[in-house]
Amino acid sequence: MNIFARYAARTMKKNHTRTRITWIGMILSMALFTAVIEGAFSCVQWLKNSVREQDGSFEAVYHAQDPDSAKMVADDKEVREALMMQINGWAKIPSANDYKPYLLIESGDLNSSLLKVKLTSGHLPENENEIILPENMKSYMADPYDIGESLTVDVGTRTGNGKVMSDLDILDYGKEEIVDAAAKTYTVTGYYERLSTEAESLSCPGFTVFTKGGDAIGVNVYVTLKNIRHLKSFMQRVPDESMLRLHSDLTRFDEPALGGVSDGLLAVIRGLAAILLALVMVGSVSLIYNAFTISVSERQKEYGLLKSIGASRGQIRSTVLFEALMTGVAGIIPGIAVGLLGTGITLHLMSGTLTALRSGSTAPLHLIISWKGLLLASAICMATVLTAAWIPAHRAIRATPMDAIRQKDDIRIRKKSLRTPRYIKKLFGLEGVLTSRNFQRSRKRFRTTILSLSVSVVLFVSASSFSLYLHKIMQLEYSTNPYDIMVQMVSNSPVIDASSVNEVYDSMKSCGDVTSGMYYSAASPYQLLIDPSLLTAEALQLTDSKGSLIPLHSSQFIFVDDDSFRQMLRDNGLTETEYFHTDQPLGLFYNTELAVNEDGKTKEIQVVRSSRDFTVYNRAIRQMEGMIYGGSDTINGEEYILYYDDDYIQSMQEEGKSLDPVRAKKILADQVQILIPFRIGAVISSSEIYESIGYRTSGIIYPMSMLDAVAQMNQADSQYASSNNVWMQFAAKDHASTAKIMTDAANEMSSSLTVTDMTASKQQEESFVFMISALSYAFITLIALIATANIFNTISTNLQLRRKEFAMLRSVGMTMKSFRKMLYEECLLYGLRSLIISIPVSVLVTYGIYLSVRNKLDFGFILPWKAILIAVIAIFASVGAAMLYGGRKLAKENLVEALRNENA
Template sequence: MKILREYVWDTVRKNKRTSLAIIIALFLMTTLMSCVCGFFYTMWTDAITLSKWENGDWHGELFDITYGKDLEHIENYASVSAVMIKGNWEVARLDETGKRSYLITRGANNEYWESMSEKNIIIEGQRPRSENEIALSKQYFDNHPEINIGDTLTLPVGKRILDGKIRVETEGFDEDETFRQTGTKTYKIVGKMDMTTSSSVPAYTGLGYLDENSIQPEDEITVYLRFDPMRKTYEELPALAASIGYEPDEYGKYNLKFNGDLLSKYAIFSNEQLSSMNQLSALAFPLMILIVAIMLVGLFVLVIHNAFALSANEKLSQLGTLAGIGASPRQIKSAVISEALILTIFPLPLGVISGWILDMKLFQLINTNNDIGRTAPDIVLTFGLPAILPAILLSLLTVWLSALIPARKIAKLLPVEALKQDGRIKKKRLRKSRITSRLGITGELAANAVSARKNSYRTATISLCLSFLLLTGFLYIISTQKAAQNIYQSGLDKIRHIQFNISDGRTPDMEVLEKIKQIPGITKTVIFDKLPCATWITEQDASDDIETYFGGYDEIVSRKKYSPIERDGKFRISTTVIGLEEDSFIDYCNELSIDPKPYLEDSSKAIFYNYTEDPDVSTRKKSVLRELLNLRLGQELTFTEKAYDEDTGDFTFNLTAGLLAEKLPNIDLRLSRFTLAAIMPMDHVLEIGASCSSKRQSTANSVNTLLLTDNNGGISYPLIQKVSAEVENLLTRYYGTGDYLITDLAMMQEMDESEIKVMNLIVAFLTGLLAVIGLSNVWASISGNLRQRRKEFGMLKSAGLSPRQFWKMLFLEGITLGLKPLLLSIPFQVIILTLFLYINEVTLLEYLPYAPFAAILGYTVLILLAIISAYFIGGQRIQKDNIITAVKDDTI
């Protein structure tokens, strides 16, 4: 109908004030939609970028021995989209003595260099592009300052020999090994890599280039793969392994590795991961996104619907006239929706661009404050179609739904009803309030005004309630997670302020550890090592707890989730032997009120910790323990270093139970489920390790140290930094880079503060946008309603309403309208807070110190000030009105 089209364009053109208000609302909506879509898309793409930067762009690895003859089959496998290959290790002898007497290298094909993380750690030069080129670790350059990029090395290559047998190139140090030369090779150094390795393998490392045509059928290669589709990775990689002859291990699984970090970014998980996840914890983040999404959509629909409802209400008489001359309900509805879509044309592109600009500024702030702990380049705003398209579609959908609500209501009205309503409030009997009646006539007038217009204020109230809920919900989610993190990690502050690990493959230098103990500021030192092993038991050796709560070890094995396996009627129980340095062992014995002397003198005597956490009933807060074995004092158990079938060593040893302890040493040791623990002096564990294979010996020689500083006045981060620096200086004098790793609370605190600063930026940013959206809707509602009440106020002033009473009335209206959405949101806030306290296993009393009182109070004050300001500005206009003019005014 041509007249309707003309009416729509004429309405948009003539009602400039109303159209401008709607355009502003649409602009704010599309801006926030665009900003939110761009923000979440960028954070997702950055998480993927960071994962690829640090771990490489691969989905799965054939971790068992793979031969060159299998390469053709792998490359032609239907679902394989890319193959990254590393070749055989090659050993070259260096003309020097010391902890590193070899150079071990291997080549990588072009796809590997393009896809994996090694290219990102080349700090000088370039990556190798031919077979004689090599990139070396920076350790080699540090110890050979005369070597530069572009130099060549001609070295003898061959095999490491021990007892007449060829050793694996990456095996640990053994002073009796020799080198058998098989030839020479010239390397051209083209790059320096920012990486360090432990001297437990007595070699510098390098990575070269691998020409796939040079791979021989018998060559052992390492293969990383990408699959298409990626979602089938957990199914396709085992199938590929089976097709090339891999044999399953004792758990029925192939020796494979998955890039779980990258796959999880695409919501791809294995069946084992899904079954082991705590359902509520796993749902915490998706639940947060769902709640935020529902609130945002609801908020936007209400905001825009309110603007369209006010506009349509102002034109009821005109629409009624059109209906009276023959316009159908469908055409009336189409006219209202068409006006909405026309008004969207201008603010939609501006809103998308504004959202992009806001995101750009936000990520600039984040990058400025996100330097600590981040290895990858700065976050790059990825504002492409995956962000723009959802923003546009959601914006158009919101506009359509928002306009549809008033359009359907108006289309149902008869022409006479539309002309009669004319935007005025229907008269009805109002209930008196005991509270407002105490405030006099102005209090009753204010309450009656809000109550009489509750329909027109309803969308504003609900939108403000949703805005407040969105903010508080986000704050509750963040604060409960922070509370849980601090509560469950706070105990670590009492265990260690500084921690370091020494792993150079050699017997620990006790002289160095004694010197560290004497550093001023250190009040307590705990030094320990660990040796993994296993013991085989029968069903009769199971404790009563295992039978009662789990149905025996047969039932545990059948779950296929834990380490025990069954073979020939016996069960293999994983065991960790913990070795405590003498002073640390004595302190532990004193805690148990026992004499340490028998254990120090007898190398076969140990303290057993015979408990495991019940996975069925234990929670993050409460650990329920069950006895593992039916042990008795003086009982002797036989252990083997062959903890898994893949282990090559077969050394066995016996330990006697001198005590069944009820607690482990305070060393933050997390044992896996159904794992037995034996605690001994560290010297005895080192003796056992010396008889084991090189792999187990290297593990036993790896020493961990926990240090506490003087904290009488609380934790002193400057003191921790000072002591940590002295410890590192001492370690540097005795060990090379890569042989030790040191961390401290001050370093962790600095990273936490950086994360908090970034999170506060994001919260402040979102809070500001939500405040603008929610308050702009309320402001528009108040301004529109005050304009419609000019005649009412004129009549009240003519009846004797003084300016003081007028302002008191508006102030009380503002307070009533401002507090209403906040009070309405309280039950929903309680539900959200209770849910996330339950998910994070935090009590209300534990949470209170972390509750965001300041942010909530500040936002509440902001809402009240904005509403009162809207009444103040509208009231000033009304005060200027002439009473006679106002009473005669029929403008709706």
């Protein structure tokens, strides 16, 4: 250690109070850097582990048609582990699911970690005559197989149009057959939880079943790579890249490294980490910069003396930077320990809540240490320290030896500066005048303190704003629904049977402890037209159409059960007289719509201006005998309707070819369109019943008893599509037990019923909001600690630098009362001046956060008034505490020793 390093070390030891506070600030900064980086890394690893637990650890699956290509993929140099699942064949079965008329029989290691096969009952097959079936298969079998029951099928190769088809090939109706089939009898030994769509392609037309051993007609190779970053080169080496599917739920975490774009979840995690790191860096730079600015100012005379005896500019700079380096090194190890401890405790406390967010996963959330992350955090911390100390170091070498000895740059007095406003003396007396003139003649020291206070306020308000807007996004993203359970009923016929719906609804409503319920369906007309004079300016901006009637931006017919419709009428002060006339029923127009602006952001608008009754028209397309509607085309500015011959369409569908517009018969739209009027009885802008459905568009609402009447009115519309789905919603005291009872009842009644526990999903959303809140406020607390250390360090050190000045005032008769009054006035001055700067800057930063986090949701700018108020109170409290601490120390000092001090 050279003499200048020893000098820096001795100075740090001498000024132990400032050194200690700076060191504590460094520990907090390093702890936050560590917490942000390691916390983000642990969360990403937890998400990966959750996916691996549910689906398996495979990163890609190759659907090989022959053993050679399968072996080539499994033996690739980049493959760390491979699982080869043999495809034994396909078998036709009677299934209520038209999209899955087959069994896809596979065999292989069912205990491998690469592919998760989770038994729900029974045991795994032990030979090629035993088989396990997926749970979802039960819903589509008229008489599901029991464990121990025999299953006999003809197993063969699935072909279509003369080629062998894989499980990636979608079902081709009427063109497929099973060839080389042989009868095979299996014993059902168990059921397993359906594979995820990452393992079993969504387009696979068969239920995947597993056996053990047997002959293979193909192989599915599940692989995990040595380094996911080499995935692209691996993909280029596989025999047929079209037969390779990535495990997107797992590989999405590495998409930036693969040259892709992060999905929403990863973008949130990385964006959150970036914002937090930026805020911590600003706070740390401010803390270190202020500490070294004051340190350099305090020792300016010493630096001048060193220069006068030959110290070079580089030696002076290295002295300051060495002090910064020592502070950083001393803070890194304790900071890492504090950061890891805090992150570990936080993740442990949040583990139960977060695990609940991952349905079907029990992977625990705990701290996973990344040594690369720790090195990155250390590097960022050291870069922050050296950057913050560079400017004070440059200031130390800039002054000439004589100017430094005289401390010329620290105190500059100009005639204009010494003018003190009269109101200062009138309000605060002599103490106020002294405070004002101290500020004017030593602006640099005061400016540093005020800047430090301002940065602290901006940091706190920014962190609070981020949390505030995150909550706002969560509120807008997750709509509120008063119901707990949804039952979806899919009708086998194109027309809903009202009696069947009522029977199912009554049966479901009697389950468990249901307190209320409703049900609804929907229908889509070809195109609804409206008089443009009825639309609001915002709605008109969504369309470029002109004319006496223009299309509504989006609208459909919604049918709710009669009791719920009557409740909607009562809620809006309407009578039901004309709404139940089957000859010409009136509809309710729901007027609120979440529309997309030109900039891609969504905004809630009102569609029509009138609350009176009016008429909308369904622009129906007339049916042509022997012809089928095939869309429209615009030729020379005119709209034409395309009709195709029925036989031509059938032949194209059989050959799997697209329709050729040249073969279409083109008729002017005006010649084949029909305007079907629909009267609107009233306009409503809010309805708990309608909003519970989840539609965010305008709509025309009818009672369910009017469904047939509305369909009859639309019989001329060849494109009118009435949904064969009915959705039932129920509120229950105990949603979990009631949903289970409903599920059992639904399985007994029909395979067309699906029960969903919506409240369980809502609780996951609420848990996510709670997690974000906890993490946000934990971060805000740490930011507040850094800011407090910053303020305390700056104020107390500044007071120590002025102890000679205070001693002189006391030596000429200033009482302790006047001394304290002067300190209080300085406290007021610090607070007011810092708030004048920080509040406008905080508003600007808040607005920037508002613009960045609102994404595509359009909502108004919100100021975090509570955070600003807390910051104002905290500023005066912190400054007052620092002043009180520094003032007490000064009051105890020996006047003679203080007057001999050369640093002020």
